[in-house]
Amino acid sequence: MQAPLGVLTDLRNFLNGLSGSPSTSKNRTEVDSSEVVKTATNLLKNFPAAREAVLFYFCQVIDDSIKLHLSQSQIQNDNPAAKKRLVEKEAAVALIHEALSSLIKWNPKGWAPIISTWSLRLLGQMSSYHSPHLQHGHANRGLNDTLQVWLDCRATRMLIDLTTQSLEDLNQSETGACINALLETSVEHSPHFDWVVAHIGGCFPHTVVTRILACGLQDFILYGTESGNISPKLNSVVGILAHLSFSHATNIQKAVLDLFLTSCTDMSEQHTAVVPYLLQLSSLSQDLLDIIVEQGVKAINQDTIPCFTQQAAIWTSKYFSGREALINLMVQQVVRCRQGGLAIVNVLLQYGARHQPTFPREVASEFLEMLLNEAAQLVQASGRVMPSDVPFLQSLQPHVSNLCQMLLTHDTWQQGGVLRLLTLMALLQGPAVSIHVVTLLLQKKDPVKIVLLIRCYLKSVQGLHSQVVETSVHEALTFQGRNLENTLLNILQLVKLEQLGEPGAEVRCKFQSALNANLDFFPGLFFQDGQIPHLAVRLLNSIRLPEVIHPRLIAKLSYSSVPHFFTVLSMRGEGNKKEAQKILATLSSYPNGQALILRLLMQGVFSEEWKSLFGAETQPPKHPKGTSSSTSLLMQNRNFCSSVTLPQRHSSVFHAGIIGNGIRNRHLANTNPEDTNNCNVEEVRSHINLLLDTLSQCCSFNPGGMTQLSLLLVEIVSPDVMFNGLIWPDEEFTKVTVERDLHIRRFVQDNVVVWDLLNLLAHNRPALCYCSVILRAILATLLSHWANCQERQAKDSRDALDMTCKLIELMATGQLLPPPLSYLSEIIGHISPHEVHVLLKDVWAFMRDNIPTPALFGANERPSSSLWRDLSDYKMDPRYTERLRLIMLANIASVGHLYPRFLAPDQD
Structure with a gap:
């Protein structure tokens, strides 16, 4: 503490410095010196009564420095005198900065509130006063440009530094005076003061945001009871927070959430006013609305609901005109919210479920109903409505898949709410949403529930989005794996419901038509894994193809x-x-x-x-394992030539090799272990x-289908395209086709299904006629077999006998043979191979003389699709039956009982 005499001396020197000495006739600029600043600093520290005068003097010095800086920067001249004065002023400002900064460091609690308040108010005055000069030539100067201009000035930068130093040296609870000064100055000098708020808030975002919210709450408690009266300080709070939300949204979110949670600790006036206060802030700023709603939803849980329930009575009686007014305000705020829509829906559906207690369930269901009604009014308003006109619905667009997942709940109330939401989104944002919804639902696993949900949704949107089903099916058929399987199963159920044609469930968007429009996808579905190919086939069978x-x-x-x-x-x-x-x-x-x-x-x-x-x-492999597929003939001959030469023998004998694979291994040919x-x-x-x-x-x-089938069978079975006609040549001609006939017989023996195919053709007359080449080949090989058979009885050659019987019965079924030749299969098991050969020669002769042409077949009197050949005209020509008669007489003991059937006179 300075002695009284020293303080008096400093006061006299300070006053002389302010007024100037008349004897020397110095002007004010010449009096401003470092000595005066030092003297003023001593008075500020040791003589409280001179505080106002000293700070006023500092204001004058700072004002002169700002004027000179702005003038110099705008005129940009090289006047040495002006530059000298600016340097002198900036030197004085530096001394002031040093002096005030030392005071803050010396006693932060005492000097920081004083100096910061003075600095902020001076910044507000300077910003407002010099704003016209600052905007000269820059009519649309932005906040960043304004901030840069002011920070280039040594005087304003000094004031900003003093303010930030004050906030830095004080504790969180001691910054109230500084923040209050910031708010009051912002109210008085906005928007010229915004650059100060931006800079200080950027330096201390958490401190500034927290204290600003607290100061605003105190002001709201004072003015909030007066309906419709918003204090200027509250507007300033909104402005500062809205500005900081662009770069420090995280700090604001944390501060708001802490405020919500703190309000649940007790029922004091300060805590019960938090929710109405934040609602008031959200109604004044869209940026704050998004943050407050998002954090408010996070604050709602099982622990905070009882406290909010108790406070609700105070809210409706003190801050709002009633419960309905409170809910209406909250609904209006939520509809305007641009983010956090999914969290809001989650909370409402969670606490509106049937298993919840009565109070939260009723409030949540009422709020959701009012929210949906408000959104519906906006969507259905006259004129063109853009998605941005209903921010809440627009914020849900990225979360359509989450909403579709919510539909799978067993709570019908929740399903109804989500369906209405998705419908409103589709009406507002176009068919892309409805297509996305249907596509996502088709992928879900529960067919019964999904089918009903899709039909309900389509009833709501089909009036505006007629192509939603076709496009959704198009996208759904491009899925893979389990999603595709679920999709096909759901579509199958939907198609079945459409075919039932239930009354009162008309859906104009038909899945059958959509599938017909997307048939190009089905060929690829047949090669998928799992149940997908089977479901694809069932779908194709369920719809009516174009x-x-x-x-x-x-x-x-x-x-x-x-x-x-x-x-x-x-x-x-x-x-x-x-x-x-x-x-x-x-x-x-x-x-x-x-x-x-x-x-x-x-x-x-x-x-x-x-x-x-x-x-x-x-067929077995051509080269069984363990054997070489190729042998060097050169090496074999070298080994052969090196053997001992026999006397009187030529040694120039060479091995010609092995044809094919050598002697056939019968046992190997008849087995295939692989x-x-x-x-x-x-x-x-x-x-x-x-x-x-x-x-x-x-x-x-x-009608020609069986004909095509018979021709295809001939094409596959017969290796030759020649001599495949219907004409049966002389028996001697079989020597020309013996190789082909053997191939056909082996093919028929290896593929037993050929007999079934021939039998099918025989029942669909006259298709068997086109298979004459197969019948001729089999009969030719049988003739050769029976002619050379050494067995005493035909029944001893079982394989040939079975094939002969099959052939005769086949030709009889196809009406190629008349009686009694068509009955030969009944007696050939009782006669000798030679006799079988004789009878087959008669069959060949009949076929040669009576070419099996389709022209011989006509309409059938019986109700049948196949044609009929009238064989009654073929009398028993001795050329074909005489040897049969003699053979039966020779074997009368074994076939005598069949004689009347075969050779009875005048038998048809």
């Missing part, structure tokens, strides 16, 4: 469905097999589909991959029956 389909698409579907048919045959269960059969029959109904389906089926039946399903013997697809007899019979039924259905759409 009457006209592009040939290219028919080809794709055919090439996909036929392999699927054979794959299903190798599985257990009849359901999928019938579905696979049905789609093949459907595709065959198209003009260009039948021929392709039949060809693919026939190729698949005899392919290496699938023929074992129909009882065919698979074959893993062999089926038992019952399964093979089942597969063949299903194949025959499928072929019959595929051929039923075109």
